[in-house]
Amino acid sequence: MVANSFPEGFLWGGAVAAHQLEGAWQSGGKGVSVADVMTAGAHGVPREITDGVLPGKNYPNHDGIDFYGHYKEDVALFAEMGFKCFRTSIAWTRIFPNGDETEPNEAGLKFYDDLFDECLEYGIEPVVTLAHFEMPWHLVEEYGGFGNRKVIDFYLNFATTCFKRYQDKVKYWMTFNEIDNQADFNNDFAVMTNSGLKLGDNNEAAMYQAAHYELVASALAVKEGKKINPDFMIGAMINYTPFYPATSDPADILLAQRINQRRFWFSDVHAWGEYPKEVEAYLERKGFRSDFTAEDQVVLKEGTVDYIGFSYYQSMTVSAKNGDADHLISPADAVVDNPYLETSDWGWSVDPIGLRYGLNELTDRYHLPLFIVENGLGAVDQVEEDGSIHDPYRVDYLRKHLEEVKKAVTLDGVDLMGYTPWGCIDVVSAGTGQMSKRYGFIYVDKDDEGKGTLARSRKDSFFWYQNVIKTNGAELD
Ligand code: P53
Numbered sequence: 001m002v003a004n005s006f007p008e009g010f011l012w013g014g015a016v017a018a019h020q021l022e023g024a025w026q027s028g029g030k031g032v033s034v035a036d037v038m039t040a041g042a043h044g045v046p047r048e049i050t051d052g053v054l055p056g057k058n059y060p061n062h063d064g065i066d067f068y069g070h071y072k073e074d075v076a077l078f079a080e081m082g083f084k085c086f087r088t089s090i091a092w093t094r095i096f097p098n099g100d101e102t103e104p105n106e107a108g109l110k111f112y113d114d115l116f117d118e119c120l121e122y123g124i125e126p127v128v129t130l131a132h133f134e135m136p137w138h139l140v141e142e143y144g145g146f147g148n149r150k151v152i153d154f155y156l157n158f159a160t161t162c163f164k165r166y167q168d169k170v171k172y173w174m175t176f177n178e179i180d181n182q183a184d185f186n187n188d189f190a191v192m193t194n195s196g197l198k199l200g201d202n203n204e205a206a207m208y209q210a211a212h213y214e215l216v217a218s219a220l221a222v223k224e225g226k227k228i229n230p231d232f233m234i235g236a237m238i239n240y241t242p243f244y245p246a247t248s249d250p251a252d253i254l255l256a257q258r259i260n261q262r263r264f265w266f267s268d269v270h271a272w273g274e275y276p277k278e279v280e281a282y283l284e285r286k287g288f289r290s291d292f293t294a295e296d297q298v299v300l301k302e303g304t305v306d307y308i309g310f311s312y313y314q315s316m317t318v319s320a321k322n323g324d325a326d327h328l329i330s331p332a333d334a335v336v337d338n339p340y341l342e343t344s345d346w347g348w349s350v351d352p353i354g355l356r357y358g359l360n361e362l363t364d365r366y367h368l369p370l371f372i373v374e375n376g377l378g379a380v381d382q383v384e385e386d387g388s389i390h391d392p393y394r395v396d397y398l399r400k401h402l403e404e405v406k407k408a409v410t411l412d413g414v415d416l417m418g419y420t421p422w423g424c425i426d427v428v429s430a431g432t433g434q435m436s437k438r439y440g441f442i443y444v445d446k447d448d449e450g451k452g453t454l455a456r457s458r459k460d461s462f463f464w465y466q467n468v469i470k471t472n473g474a475e476l477d
Contacts, residue, residue: 014424016425027068036053041433066454081441088128104161112166145197175236179238209290216300242315259331309372314348376398442459
């Protein structure tokens with residue numbers, strides 16, 4: 001008989017990131033981050049990254065959903081759902097407003113003490129991302145972001161400050177959110193949010209060098225973190241998007257493999273402490289990542305991660321008609337529609353089986369515990385006259401994904417630590433800056449123009465997820 005449940009102690013919860021919900025962008029001495037210079041976009045309308053904060057522009061992250069002022073109320077709602085954990089990030093600019101200070105900002109540190117204490121009161125474990133698209137803008141302007149080796153030291157100071165301060169409150173950490181987004185190296189949002197890079201003449205070369213510095217920074221953080229508290233679990237965090245071949249044509253299959261290699265290499269280095277062969281050969285051939293020292297090599301080996309955290313939203317499909325494996329410009333150029341999959345209102349494919357596939361792929365590749373730290377459906381919600389919010393589409397998406405997760409755990413032997421669906425409370429969308437692209441179990445009264453009471457209310461999915469947690473995943477209906 002197949003066990004119909006998740007392991008004991010499974011970390012059910014939800015995920016957010018500081019810049020998307022806290023607001024209070026200048027409170028308690030907080031500095032300006034890259035998220036603070038991004039305007040509101042829309043589906044098909046990219047967010048503009050402005051040269052600092054300019055008058056007359058709409059920057060939705062400045063106010064977020066004012067979690068800074070509402071966190072007690074929000075954590076109480078998470079507890080009501082039965083959360084075992086809560087994934088958020090620490091806004092780098094609350095701790096080091098400019099990024100290059102030697103001493104941290106006490107008011108910023110205090111905010112997270114209070115937040116983590118609040119969680120722990122309810123038995124909710126904080127799960128913390130250190131860098132979630134929140135680099136201090138000053139580091140971009142003054143140093144060129146992670147294009148500069150010096151930024152490794154600033155990141156390390158930030159990481160160790162957090163490790164020391166919260167060593168008895170936080171056990172689960174991740175070093176960089178979705179570090180592999182920048183595989184899409186011609187995308188200004190991806191390279192800015194990951195590395196603090198601006199697009200230029202040779203984006204691919206710049207990306208490989210910056211990502212290398214980030215991987216060294218991550219390894220150093222893991223090493224230091226383990227000295228501070230050997231019980232820490234410090235993970236990688238990737239955006240797991242499998243790329244499927246459009247047909248059984250071997251040219252499509254080779255192309256898909258190549259694109260997956262060019263995304264996996266980030267977590268390969270995190271997990272193995274060394275570069276995979278194909279990427280190493282490519283970098284050599286192209287003369288990329290010229291600054292790679294013997295010491296880096298040692299550090300990467302010494303600071304490998306304890307688990308692989310990942311987001312999963314969708315799969316993508318590629319065709320060699322648009323560029324074969326050896327003449328690939330950017331993965332995005334080879335993407336085609338998958339006729340077997342439906343898409344969300346924002347054009348993201350919906351592929352629950354892809355999650356089971358991914359759990360198996362990642363397990364085979366890394367032999368490490370996995371943590372699904374994001375999954376969900378961005379959708380428009382309608383508030384009824386009586387204030388209720390019926391969101392069966394969200395429940396349907398999550399249920400189908402959890403059914404596949406359950407098979408991976410109970411049939412395929414995958415070692416899974418937990419599941420934290422994205423945007424457990426409505427937040428500002430990272431990709432579009434919209435409020436109307438909602439993921440939450442908890443609705444927040446705020447629109448794309450920033451208007452609303454900020455009142456919180458429970459959607460139908462709130463009660464569904466509460467029961468999922470209560471039954472430890474035995475009941476998904
Ligand atoms: P939004 C791109 C592709 C997949 C996930 O995304 C991504 C992105 C960046 O937009 O981001 C992750 O809000 C990210 C979160 C983000 C979430 O997915 O664009 O870690 O910050 O909000 C959902 O719908």
